[in-house]
Amino acid sequence: MESACKKTASVCTSETARGTHVFAIEGYSLKNGMGVGKFLQSTTFTVGGYDWAIRVYPDGTVQHSEDSVVIYIMLVSQDVEEVRALFDLRIVDRPSVHKSKLQNSTCIQDDRLLVTCDLLVIKESKVYETRESSEIEVPPSNITEHLGKLLEAKEEADVTFRVGEETFQAHKILLAVRSPVFRAELCGPMRETSTRCVTIQDMQPAVFRALLHFIYTDSLPDDMDALEEGDKREMVCHLLVAADRYDVDRLKLICQNILGKNLDVETVATTLALADQHHCDRLKDACIGFIASSEKMDDVVATEGLANIKRSCPSVVIDALEKRRKYAEA
Template identity: 50%
Template sequence: MAAPQRPTTTTTASACIPDTARGTHVFTLAGYRLHKGIGVGNFIRSATFAVGGYAWCIRYYPDGFSSEYKDSVSVCVELQSKNSVVRALYDLRLTSRATGLSSLIFSRPSSFPAFDSCKNDNFRGAYTFMKRDLLEASPYLQDDCIVIQCDVTVLLKKIPAVALATTTTKTSDIQVPPSDLLNNLAMLLEGKKGADVVIKVGGETYHAHKIVLAMRSPVFDAELYGPMAMWDKEKQCIQIVDMQPAVFRALLHFIYTDSLPAMDDLLDSHDKREMMRHLLVAADRYAMDRLKLMCEAILCKGLDAESVAATLALADQHRCSKLRDACIEYIKLFT
């Protein structure tokens, strides 16, 4: 008699593997001391960057997120995509400009919090990112500049169930260094390599690159490449009148780095305010709207009884509606 056969047993397995996307944005903030005093709860946004098909930015609060955190700088991550609900992790770091090394300052726990732009609940962050006195004594503040690195990991909505029929190997993440484009452009300006135009301002001479000037300012574009080009092509030279050399240096720095230069050489708040006024005029002259708005914002925060009348006249002359409204409101409240 044949022995009974054992029943066949089949074992299967499956896994739910979250699908994520990760991205890094480096926010270089020049003029650290210049931004101090803009007020508790007021913030500066970084440029928009994309991770996982969504738009994000960094919020930097020089005077703290609220009065509870007024002794700290606050940093938040903001979801800018409209009508979106996104779950994401984020790390916030400070990077040393001298060494290029970064230190983790804030890390979101392992659970994915939801960013909901449908309900105006679209930002999360570190309200006590770093005490202001500690930051100012740290190596992360150099040349009146700090560098904030934000790593965002987005949990994508589609999470496929995968049958583990074969053994799979996940390759290690390749760490991509942060963008150094702005540093390269700053070095291009300082080193004069490839410069093809000379600019003379108030007895001082500057070397620059026509294509960079034209890319950043439609006025320079018309002057350098338009049919009515107003420069000496034989000498490759532009003469700029009615502008102080220091103001043009700040304008040129912004053209190459998209940031304001450090202004530690200015003696007091009056000198810095005067610089912002002249720089606003230069920004309007060369149709550089972002720089113009930055100057407006700084002047709005520095209004006082001594300067408000002159600032109002400047706002009227250069069509600065927000600055004009701030001046009028200040006059109504304090005079």
């Protein structure tokens, strides 16, 4: 068997630095006659870590060049053996030149010579090995999006729920996978003789709709975010009850988290009662901790909600008072 051909590759890159300097000579006519080899030099400018300057020779650099101006770009850094660079020297509004001799009569405007230098310094090259990636980009999972569309389209739905005055169509197998209670009611040996239509008691249609949405998409409906704060809290409370009823653990934890992060003096007592009734230990601890804090206890005691808890769940109040005592002793 022929062995696979190993394919390798490498890349060479060059680091560069760019800079531009403009050198203006005012009263240029006064510079004529300086003498061959005499020059005017710009201030030093730095590009790529090296110092540079522009030199202008009004009378040229050699004998018999008095009628020409010569322009150079000079490396003025000390102790530098070699620098690679590309440059573009030009008189404003004139063609680009390199170490050029220009007739004075065509260069000077308003007795002013304006020289621009664009400089590209080529620094050290780097070579490194590359390898062709065998990774193929995989988009994020969209199964919940497809399941949500399945719920909306009602394709191949095999069970109908009647909740109040509304009906909802769904798929037994998916409900059974997501909820052990639905599995027992719809597919187990104790299922009703006819499960084509199931009536749901003691639940609002909006709550059942949100429950189905979560079962199919593993997320809360988007329209819940548009509810007013009080209405949203009420919906979350009802969803927690529904999640406990149908043993949808993740939804139950999500509801506990929302309620636990939004405790206040007016609602903590009823939230505590809800947590105690539906065995939400984490939410119950959060409520007791909120009530037990010294700055909150007196305010909570004054609410009607705590009075109701004293009658229905006295053990919960005892837990709160015991926790407050521990806080005081700490």
